[in-house]
Amino acid sequence: MPTQQDLVSIAQALVAPGKGILAADESTGTIEKRFDSIKVENVEENRRAYRDMLFTTKGLGQYISGVILYDETLRQKSSDGTPFGELLKKQGILPGIKVDAGAKSLAFCPGETITEGLDGLSKRCAEYVKLGAKFAKWRAVITIGRDIPSRTCIQENAHALARYAAICQEAGLVPIVEPEVLMDGEHTIDRCEEVTEWTLNSVYDALYLDKVMLEGSVLKPSMVIAGKDSAKQASVEEVAERTIRTLKRTVPAAVAGIVFLSGGQSDELATAHLNAMNRMFQGKLPWPVSFSYGRALQQASLKAWKGSASNVAAGQAALLHRSRMNSLACSGRYSDKEEKQAKAA
Numbered sequence: 001m002p003t004q005q006d007l008v009s010i011a012q013a014l015v016a017p018g019k020g021i022l023a024a025d026e027s028t029g030t031i032e033k034r035f036d037s038i039k040v041e042n043v044e045e046n047r048r049a050y051r052d053m054l055f056t057t058k059g060l061g062q063y064i065s066g067v068i069l070y071d072e073t074l075r076q077k078s079s080d081g082t083p084f085g086e087l088l089k090k091q092g093i094l095p096g097i098k099v100d101a102g103a104k105s106l107a108f109c110p111g112e113t114i115t116e117g118l119d120g121l122s123k124r125c126a127e128y129v130k131l132g133a134k135f136a137k138w139r140a141v142i143t144i145g146r147d148i149p150s151r152t153c154i155q156e157n158a159h160a161l162a163r164y165a166a167i168c169q170e171a172g173l174v175p176i177v178e179p180e181v182l183m184d185g186e187h188t189i190d191r192c193e194e195v196t197e198w199t200l201n202s203v204y205d206a207l208y209l210d211k212v213m214l215e216g217s218v219l220k221p222s223m224v225i226a227g228k229d230s231a232k233q234a235s236v237e238e239v240a241e242r243t244i245r246t247l248k249r250t251v252p253a254a255v256a257g258i259v260f261l262s263g264g265q266s267d268e269l270a271t272a273h274l275n276a277m278n279r280m281f282q283g284k285l286p287w288p289v290s291f292s293y294g295r296a297l298q299q300a301s302l303k304a305w306k307g308s309a310s311n312v313a314a315g316q317a318a319l320l321h322r323s324r325m326n327s328l329a330c331s332g333r334y335s336d337k338e339e340k341q342a343k344a345a
Contacts, residue, residue: 002129002172007216008256010134010174013094014218015257015288018327019065021176023261023294024051025098025137027070034298040307048076053305054298055084057316061091063323068096068137068176068292074128085132096135096176097128099164103141112153115140115160118167125171135174137220138164142179142199144187144227149195154202162206169216176259176292178220179203183264185227189234193224193242200250214254220292221247222263223273236269240276244285253286260289262296267322268339270296271329279332291326 002010014021026034031050032042040046051073054060067088074097078087085095101117115138125136140157142149157179165175181196200221207214224242226233234242247258262270270293277289291297300322305315328334 004213004216006172007169007174007213010094011216011218011256014066014135014174014176015259015290016065017288018330019063020291020293020323020326020330021066021068021096021259022054022060022064022297022323023068023137023292024054024073024298025068025070026294027102028072034302035307038302038306044072046307047072049079049309050302050305050307051076051084052078053312053315054301054319055087055091057319059320060323061093063320063327064093066094066096066135068098068135069133070098074131074133083132089132094134095132096137097131097133097173098138099124099128099136099168100138103139106153106156109148109150109153111145111148112143112150113141114153114156118160118163121164121167122171125168125173129172133173135176135218136164136168137176137178139178139180139220142181142195144181144185144191144195149199154199155206158199158202158206161203162210162212165207165212165217166210169213174216174218174256175212176218176220177203177207178261179222180261180263181222183222183225183228186229186231187227188230188232189224189226189238189242192226193246196222196224197246197250200246204250204252214252215256218256219251219258220261221258222261223265225263225265225273228264236272236276237280239273240280243273244277244281244289248285251287255287257288257290259292262291262293265296267296267299268325271322271325271334274326275329275332275334278330282332288330290330293326297322297326 103113
């Protein structure tokens with residue numbers, strides 16, 4: 001049975017210098033949307049082949065510390081018969097697992113959701129540990145709109161995140177705590193900052209009450225950014241400054257590290273924001289600041305692959321490129337020049 005020190009060691013490995021996490025935990029329904037964009041049928045073999053392409057990328061372990069998997073994916077195997085979890089470990093990458101059951105409508109709170117999946121979670125976590133998982137992820141969704149978020153929504157999602165985290169640690173899994181304040185909407189960056197601070201304060205209050213060991217946990221937050229339909233978008237530097245200010249106000253120094261979600265940002269903008277935070281605040285933060293991107297790492301790779309075995313090398317090259325760019329951003333060394341030179345190579 002993993003000890004507290006084991007959990008701390010895993011959490012620290014996930015936020016190792018220059019490394020981030022690949023989120024490849026799309027549900028069957030979500031990946032259908034991705035496959036539709038490249039006209040690939042959403043069947044199990046295509047899902048397996050796509051993940052196989054990603055996970056067999058040579059050198060990926062240089063930039064990626066862990067991969068979040070979907071239940072189906074954790075049980076699948078590479079084309080040579082190696083279970084995906086073992087395949088990742090051979091590259092020095094930790095396999096993780098999405099354990100929530102998705103966001104559902106929150107009773108008496110129109111337009112808001114609560115993430116479900118606590119029922120039977122302890123049993124599922126025990127099984128995932130046997131399958132080789134080292135960490136887990138649970139996503140809560142906070143929407144900004146007219147008269148929302150409500151206090152009910154924030155408190156209930158914070159409580160669910162805390163129960164999930166405690167159950168995971170008891171089972172031996174490092175919990176990634178993901179409270180996402182959605183970019184959807186017309187809200188200003190001021191409103192996003194206000195809601196993000198409120199959300200994170202509530203989450204860490206709940207984690208304390210549920211006795212979660214912060215050193216054995218990782219936070220996966222959204223950035224402080226204006227709604228995508230807002231008339232005024234902030235500069236890269238302002239997003240970096242406001243995001244770090246909010247995190248310093250709310251996230252205890254004991255937390256192992258912070259890995260951002262991209263939340264619908266473009267590939268390069270998500271990298272630029274991460275880079276600005278590390279460039280502007282190098283040596284001034286109590287925790288490492290890294291990435292846990294899904295689409296922002298996979299999108300170019302998916303388009304290059306197109307569902308064809310003949311395009312595997314192109315898909316892998318695209319994934320490796322974006323992983324390296326974000327690795328550079330972890331130390332504030334990413335630039336347009338680096339981006340262009342790597343693409344030209």
